[in-house]
Amino acid sequence: MTLRSQLRLTALVPLFAVAACASHGPAAPTPAAVPAAPTPVATPAPAPPAIDTTVQPGRFDMGKMWTFENPPLDYFKAEYGFTPSQDWLVHVRLAALRLPNCTASFVSANGLVMSNHHCARESATAVSRPGEDLLTNGFYAERLTDERRVPDLYVDELVALHDVTAEVQAAEAGGQSEADRIAARDRKIREVEGRESATARLRCEVTTLYHGGRYSLYCYRRYSDVRLVFVPEKAIGYFGGDYDNFTYPRYDLDVSFFRVYDDSGAPLHPEAYFSWSESGAHEGDPVFVIGNPGSTSRLLTQAQLEYRRDRQYPFLLHLLGSRLQILGAYMNEHPETRPRLINDYFEISNTLKAFTGEEEGLRNATLFARKVAFERNFKRAVMANPALHDQYGGLWDQIAALRTQIAELAPAVNALNQGGLLRSQTLATALSLIRYAEAAAQGAPDSALSDMRTSVTSARIDPVLDARILGAQLEDASQLLGPGDPWVAEALSGRSPQAAAEAIVGGSLVPDSARRAGALAQPGDVATSTDPAIRLMRDLLPRLRQVFGRYRPMQEEEEAHTGELARALFAVYGTTIAPDATFTLRIADGVVRGYDYNGTQAPAFTTFYGLYDRHASNPGSEDWALPPRWQTPPPALVLGTPLDMVATNDIIGGNSGSPVVDKAGRLVGLVFDGNIESLPGEFIYAAETGRTVAVHSAAILEALRHVYGARRLVDEIEPAPPTR
């Protein structure tokens, strides 16, 4: 779940977005990256720990997501006694694939593709026929003709890549202002992509590496006939559910199979595929993850990291924790709402888990000292070079100054921001209605109006729950801005936050979809409406525009500085440092290895025995339930077979479904998650206890053979017996 491409990013947008208005209104708050301020609601933040200046950065603190342009062959040789040949590199690159939100790979000569169960969720639902629920019950195509084409699904194969840095940077250099330069660069990128795509008859994309230190042209062959072959039942494919997500020891058969067909409608014979290693990897074996990590933030400066640690996370964790508590209590009181709310609950709870893990990474004194030490060395190198000093020497201070400005604005941004799962839908929908009315009055084109209408009509508001959320939101606002703030004072009007919230939601037409439709039909009345929610948002709107109008340029300036910093990094370290993740193909080396955990050691792999232990230890629980065919272990299933395993490879969201391969290029595992200790990987690669979690190759064959009787698939992927 963790590693579905950009999952954590996309999950954040709805959580923190200002509903649907963001992309329409001229002064709409930006949907992403809402900053956060310290909240007096939470425990006072502890004094920042002293930084131990004797700590040195780790060699790979910036990560191991190596590009295929610059794999560190000398390091591989020194570390593993193994220098991948060009053939090896081309082979694993071509055998690896990119799904729209995951990684996958060819695993047979007949176009069979493997990825995760959680990457096939939408596909299983999409190909379910009336009366079927393949996501829950699983699917196996007994015959080739039973395979089901997944509408709109495609996979991309990276068939060519080359450096276009010189061309793009030359275009960039021509601009007079920063805006000119960005525009010139973007024009050039589009030009290169168009030209190269036409020439190569491929989908060519310029990938910005090192935030603009390098530009690489990646050309993909797209396969658009992708059919579902096998997906296990959700209960085994997502065993442990949201509880076990991001954790290890783990017992999850998170696998799915697709098949790519060629233009003639026959199974594709791919240029390259991974042959299967049944015995798989053992503890201590070097392994390589070939996949598409989504994004990381390892370039953040000390000032930015401190802001996150001391301000952003405390507020976010408070916000998530508060709303989770409200949602949980509400579902307990009203069990009939559980089916409707449980997904929101788990989305918040998983985001809370992920952020807690990231925050703990920043609170870890040694990890933080390593980040600071890296920055110290990096800065020293910049300062020692006159040209770099002139160009980049002021960046750290500029970024720190920006963060100070943002910190001042943050209470208003956090208190006034509307929309998303964590804030009142009554207020957010009222805001959409006001914007719609404004746009209609200004004669906006119907295409824009229609989207805005949809965002108003599609809201489904539970007034009791929404009043509780609004109560907490007003409480937060009152603490962030003080009870004397004009908007807080207007909202409260002398009432307690909860009483005010109940009066606003209860007195408003907004929660009622029929009355809302009526209001949409009379947009002219919105400007004078006395509805408490509409009036409150109408009074807020100018201030909202003013606050976000100040905030957005700060964000843009910070982004520009980050780009400059990345170029400085590249100037100092070149390709010896791997670039931040960009959802493009990378090769990450590592070793299969257990780790210290829970006062003891987590083993390098788990077994089917552990699956049955976790199941039997949680009787009656939905999350550790087993599908019928699994409930009694089939007699032929060898329970001691490795099920999941851990390795030190550097991964992040987007790596879901990545093949894990050994030095021989054989498939030994299938990445599906990271452990809880890997969450600081957003900022730093720390292999002490952070681990990639993968399904072991032996488990997949064992289950296909003895649980699913999937003979056809087994024959297709089974390794040939060793020749004598």
Place this chain on the structure above:
Amino acid sequence: MTLRSQLRLTALVPLFAVAACASHGPAAPTPAAVPAAPTPVATPAPAPPAIDTTVQPGRFDMGKMWTFENPPLDYFKAEYGFTPSQDWLVHVRLAALRLPNCTASFVSANGLVMSNHHCARESATAVSRPGEDLLTNGFYAERLTDERRVPDLYVDELVALHDVTAEVQAAEAGGQSEADRIAARDRKIREVEGRESATARLRCEVTTLYHGGRYSLYCYRRYSDVRLVFVPEKAIGYFGGDYDNFTYPRYDLDVSFFRVYDDSGAPLHPEAYFSWSESGAHEGDPVFVIGNPGSTSRLLTQAQLEYRRDRQYPFLLHLLGSRLQILGAYMNEHPETRPRLINDYFEISNTLKAFTGEEEGLRNATLFARKVAFERNFKRAVMANPALHDQYGGLWDQIAALRTQIAELAPAVNALNQGGLLRSQTLATALSLIRYAEAAAQGAPDSALSDMRTSVTSARIDPVLDARILGAQLEDASQLLGPGDPWVAEALSGRSPQAAAEAIVGGSLVPDSARRAGALAQPGDVATSTDPAIRLMRDLLPRLRQVFGRYRPMQEEEEAHTGELARALFAVYGTTIAPDATFTLRIADGVVRGYDYNGTQAPAFTTFYGLYDRHASNPGSEDWALPPRWQTPPPALVLGTPLDMVATNDIIGGNSGSPVVDKAGRLVGLVFDGNIESLPGEFIYAAETGRTVAVHSAAILEALRHVYGARRLVDEIEPAPPTR
């Protein structure tokens, strides 16, 4: 392992004692409770976190180790809807037993006694016959006549108890000075014990509760014919070894059976025994642990806790970590030394694990704030009562002032202290030799001399390893006292700590047992010896006496203040608060319940499936190996049977072997450990994630039946089928 009576205390004494000299010399350093100072060796301690003054103490922060004099019946009723009758209380008290270092209980009408495997280690070794290794291979007496009497083993049953506070405190009140009072009290205690033991024909002991707030007379019936009936193989009785010690999820059959025989040599028919619950407890069930918790430190003041957190633990953890590293590296370089050193290694490593857990408890801002909040409320109550105010109001400041004095002395105490596992044996043995020579010159009686001789002759010193340890010790001393300190300067004599250590150990006769024997034979030469180790210790001795001569009265004063504080606590809260543990019988209530762990949930119980998972996941490892009869699961063994379980009961070292009983007084489990989160229990009972770990009653029966075929035992304890 954790919970063997006083294990953590007894483990500490050899670690930190000043060899055997402590109890002989007039100015010998005290063996227990060596204080610690901050060490510049470790990372600079982070700034103490701000204390959140809005935190309130938990209702049971001081624990739930209730006495049988004052079980909180109203609370039990309110919490569990269950009021134990007097009969119930007497029954569980009589069925519970105390071993010399553990708890046990009667589990049949024929005197069968159950405890832990780890409480039966010495017994298994003691009854092994030539060629047998019952500790490793286990033991089962097929017939009654096969049961083997364990030499010197006894169990005590608490048959009577009454309050003697008035009598003891009256004696105490007569004293003129503090020393008088203590002497008068101790005389009275001995008098009461003698009188009551004679009257009741029992072993009566006055137990000091609330550090003197209450005195209770506990009279025990002692059974001295105790025979070993069953002990499983060490590999299953201590499955997971030192790694899994103090942890959960756990898969350990930590059980043993003895039988008590009466004076006629026939199996005893005890007054009370626990009948067996085969189905055992389920998640959410209230359960009661009847056992003998060894000791806790829950009365420590904020100043004392801060000292531990900021000074004592950082140094202790450094010391343990440094020596562990030396020992580990040495065993790796010299694998042949492993059998000799591995027990020391694990003793240090387990102590490190325990202290790390305790330290983390103190670093947990919420737990610390709860301790502070408790103290605030307690202090406020004392100050509000004029009599209490006069008597006790100054205690907190007095204790804080003492800790400030101790902090000043601590570097010298830590740097100069000698002996134990963590310091050079060459120096410690040289010190013993000097003291022996002194005592001999002063004409000490031969009884004293003979013990001192033994402590010199019994030392076995590995000079290479000892020089490394001495090197680290001199490095620590140099950092604690500065290189200009006279003793440090003499020891180093311009050399590096490691070079100096090699010269001292290499140049000394002390490591050589034959030469040591020669020196013992000529005690008159010791005073003028030029042996580098002897000379160094001879020069140190006056200073050692001076430093510990200052330190010991501070400790005594602190102890006296702690007693006063406990009396103040008792005056304010009476028996609503349970007293600190005293290795006497307590009843601790709790609930079978999983907990948040590792980003997910630890289940309320594990199963035999998990045992096989942990075994199969760690192939080739000694710690997770299984005995031959377990390696292939016997076909009749139901793998989904609960194996270990967790409950919220408050336990500590000494509770090993405690019965876990349900409301019906039936046996549902057997305590054998606490999880890693329970380690802060030294200071505070925090049931959020701290748990008692027990073997589930169903697992014991299942294993006896289907793995051991122990029909005779099963018939004896098997619950009768329900009558219709």
